[in-house]
Amino acid sequence: MNSKKAILLPKYQKIFDGIGENIKLARKRRKLTADQVSERAGIHRATLYRVEKGDPSVAIGIYFNIFRVLNLDKDFEQLAADDPFGRKLQDLDLL
Template identity: 55%
Template sequence: MAKVKIVLLPKTRRIIDEMGENIKLARLRRKLSSEQVAERANISRPTLVSIEKGKPSVSMGSYLSVLQVLGLEKDFLIVAKDDTLGRKLQDAGILVNERAAKRNDKNG
């Protein structure tokens, strides 16, 4: 099976790069080697390196495992917590079309 190339907009690319750098800095502040963190997170060292470089091809589960090892797993709950745009749309009363009722095919 061919590997799918993930394409990110430049702004999004910078965000994931920064997240990887923040994870690396958190590891270094705790004076943990990459081997220690990878082992504790049950991932390979190359996967940890990819996380620290902000590679989008790494699963969210792997990112979360590393955050858990670093004691930062609750930071994951902050993602999309304050959905300002969504709340504004909700408050504006934007209606979403509902599904049509099922047809009764017996009557043609």
């Protein structure tokens, strides 16, 4: 498999690191093993490990499957839901 490493600025990598850590903590709070989550999400254990380490090259659909397994799909729905900057741009166009 030809895997490309996503290149991010350190401040953006920190965001992925935080998401990965939050996923890992959510899994542990639910007392689920990595094997259980990866099986339920339909992914390999190594992919879950990459997500929990904040790997930005993992497909967003895999992140969603993990959120779904952890019953966090409502959190996933909040991604980009609030767009104050976009609304200001839209309002400027309306003037």
